[in-house]
Amino acid sequence: MDKIPILKMGDYLLVTIQVDLYDRLALNLESDLVNMINKHSSKGVLIDISAVNIVDSFMGRILGNIAQMSKILDAHTVVVGMQPAVAITLIELGLPLSGVHTALNVEKGMTLLQEKLFLDSTVIADDTDDNT
Amino acid sequence: MITLNKETIAIKREQDVVFFRNRVNEYAEKIKMGLVNKTKLLTAASELVRNMLIYAKEGKVICEIVTISALQTGIRLTFIDNGPGIADIDKAMTDGYTTGKSLGLGLPGAKRLVNIFDVKTVKGKGTTISITKWKNG
Amino acid sequence: MALSIGQLLQKKSKTVLESWINIQLQDDGLKEELLSNQEIRKQSEEFLHSVISILKKEDSQNTESPEFEKAAEILTEISTSRAMQGYTPRETGVFVFGLKEAFLSVLEKEFKDSLVPYADSQKINKLIDALAILTFETFISSREEVILRQTSEISEISTPVIRVWDGILALPIIGTLDSARTQVVMENLLMKIVETESTIAILDISGVPAVDSLVAQHLIKTVSATRLMGAECIISGIRPEIAQTIVHLGIDLANINTKASLAHALRSAFMMLKLEVRKTVEKPKF
Ligand SMILES: Nc1ncnc2c1ncn2[C@@H]1O[C@H](COP(=O)(O)OP(=O)(O)OP(=O)(O)O)[C@@H](O)[C@H]1O
Numbered sequence: 215m216d217k218i219p220i221l222k223m224g225d226y227l228l229v230t231i232q233v234d235l236y237d238r239l240a241l242n243l244e245s246d247l248v249n250m251i252n253k254h255s256s257k258g259v260l261i262d263i264s265a266v267n268i269v270d271s272f273m274g275r276i277l278g279n280i281a282q283m284s285k286i287l288d289a290h291t292v293v294v295g296m297q298p299a300v301a302i303t304l305i306e307l308g309l310p311l312s313g314v315h316t317a318l319n320v321e322k323g324m325t326l327l328q329e330k331l332f333l334d335s336t337v338i339a340d341d342t343d344d345n346t
Numbered sequence: 347m348i349t350l351n352k353e354t355i356a357i358k359r360e361q362d363v364v365f366f367r368n369r370v371n372e373y374a375e376k377i378k379m380g381l382v383n384k385t386k387l388l389t390a391a392s393e394l395v396r397n398m399l400i401y402a403k404e405g406k407v408i409c410e411i412v413t414i415s416a417l418q419t420g421i422r423l424t425f426i427d428n429g430p431g432i433a434d435i436d437k438a439m440t441d442g443y444t445t446g447k448s449l450g451l452g453l454p455g456a457k458r459l460v461n462i463f464d465v466k467t468v469k470g471k472g473t474t475i476s477i478t479k480w481k482n483g
Numbered sequence: 484m485a486l487s488i489g490q491l492l493q494k495k496s497k498t499v500l501e502s503w504i505n506i507q508l509q510d511d512g513l514k515e516e517l518l519s520n521q522e523i524r525k526q527s528e529e530f531l532h533s534v535i536s537i538l539k540k541e542d543s544q545n546t547e548s549p550e551f552e553k554a555a556e557i558l559t560e561i562s563t564s565r566a567m568q569g570y571t572p573r574e575t576g577v578f579v580f581g582l583k584e585a586f587l588s589v590l591e592k593e594f595k596d597s598l599v600p601y602a603d604s605q606k607i608n609k610l611i612d613a614l615a616i617l618t619f620e621t622f623i624s625s626r627e628e629v630i631l632r633q634t635s636e637i638s639e640i641s642t643p644v645i646r647v648w649d650g651i652l653a654l655p656i657i658g659t660l661d662s663a664r665t666q667v668v669m670e671n672l673l674m675k676i677v678e679t680e681s682t683i684a685i686l687d688i689s690g691v692p693a694v695d696s697l698v699a700q701h702l703i704k705t706v707s708a709t710r711l712m713g714a715e716c717i718i719s720g721i722r723p724e725i726a727q728t729i730v731h732l733g734i735d736l737a738n739i740n741t742k743a744s745l746a747h748a749l750r751s752a753f754m755m756l757k758l759e760v761r762k763t764v765e766k767p768k769f
């Protein structure tokens with residue numbers, strides 16, 4: 215019953231967190247996302263946290279986990295729309311989320327994902343060049 | 347320090363955390379605490395209440411609006427549990443120390459986010475942590 | 484039956500008031516342009532009555548009684564308004580201590596040859612002293628409030644965030660960067676990033692006199708917070724001696740984009756945004 219909806223948009227997955235996340239909900243999101251990436255072979259995940267007022271170490275770790283896990287599954291994760299007060303607090307807390315890509319809003323996040331995918335495809339093209 | 351407003355909230359289940367955070371939020375709005383300071387306080391509170399649930403199973407939090415002068419008003423939260431206590435508090439207060447499989451950021455991070463941080467812990471008896479955040483500090 | 488000290492002073496309150504106001508007006512520090520005669524009279528009268536009502540009570544030392552609280556309230560208001568108007572503590576002190584003088588001089592006349600009873604003068608002394616301490620406390624705390632407000636105003640004024648290009652913000656920092664200031668800088672910068680949807684912020688530190696490890700830490704925090712929002716931060720204006728201290732102190736700025744000057748930073752920002760600035764070549768005229 216307690217689920218955060220995940221939207222599929224072509225190669226991407228979009229999650230908009232609207233509610234105050236408590237721990238179980240965040241954990242559910244982590245496993246749901248990983249399953250969805252696998253099921254749809256998604257290339258990118260966009261997590262919009264513009265409505266989130268608190269990100270504590272637990273939430274921060276979940277975001278980091280999602281980024282790492284999706285990377286293993288060959289998808290990029292971009293966290294978008296973090297509020298200034300949340301960013302300042304995370305830095306003071308000691309959690310710079312260094313492994314997570316960020317963007318100002320969904321639109322810019324989407325552009326970033328496309329750039330990353332484009333880079334991936336050129337790398338693959340280079341690889342095939344080498345092989346032949 | 348003078349207490350203007352006081353209330354005790356029991357923490358037994360994860361759902362209590364949401365109620366507790368909302369209460370602290372109301373307190374912060376009542377004294378017109380700035381957004382960044384409020385976010386810092388709520389985040390520190392979130393860390394400590396989670397520790398309480400994980401390591402001591404349950405406990406309670408006393409929420410107070412305190413003042414020391416006309417210009418220094420703030421919120422004091424006192425987290426009281428009867429859990430196992432913290433064996434080595436100096437270690438627990440350093441970044442990265444955890445007995446769980448976590449980041450070990452909760453205690454030292456919470457300390458950085460508030461103005462006053464005070465721990466009393468007795469092994470086998472429990473832990474009391476009091477934090478104070480000034481409205482404009 | 485002899486009158487108690489409180490009753491006696493109540494009866495003589497007009498004389499006390501006159502002599503007290505005279506004492507206040509004699510003080511050359513008094514700023515006539517700020518406080519009119521009328522106002523002194525009104526404030527003094529109100530306060531005098533509340534003090535006499537305390538003296539009439541048995542427990543005049545009780546700071547919790549409603550009478551004391553009333554007097555304290557009046558006094559707090561007076562000393563707060565005086566602090567705001569820029570009075571010195573001495574000038575405000577004269578207000579309270581002048582009352583003691585007025586009381587005692589009236590009583591001396593009243594008792595003529597015999598001395599004022601010790602217990603009575605002690606009662607007055609203690610009460611006025613307690614009220615005087617209160618005056619100073621309020622005076623100082625309202626001054627602190629003024630200072631606090633000014634400090635926050637100054638730090639806000641001194642950290643302007645400029646939109647230099649579509650998507651590029653610049654923030655020249657002038658003066659030292661302490662933790663309170665960093666807070667303001669960060670807050671202003673991040674808000675402006677959201678507001679203007681800028682993806683690059685240039686932090687120019689050519690106006691920062693020295694960079695020690697604490698300042699560097701503040702800079703690193705600002706850069707990290709900017710990145711969390713999804714924007715990039717360039718630090719410019721690093722003078723050679725600052726580069727030297729950074730290395731000598733062993734501060735790690737490896738993950739931070741640094742540039743010598745604002746112009747260099749701007750050029751690199753243009754590159755990041757895939758913008759090009761070119762000189763237009765004028766067609767030669769024949
Ligand atoms: N209320 C408590 N009762 C008993 N032990 C505690 C309590 N709070 C903290 N501890 C102990 O202190 C250690 C450090 O706590 P801290 O919150 O800093 O890190 P963590 O909870 O392990 O990780 P994180 O908070 O980053 O997820 C914990 O691992 C735990 O052993």
Ligand SMILES: [Mg+2]
Pocket residue numbers: 393396397451452453
């Ligand atoms: Mg913890």
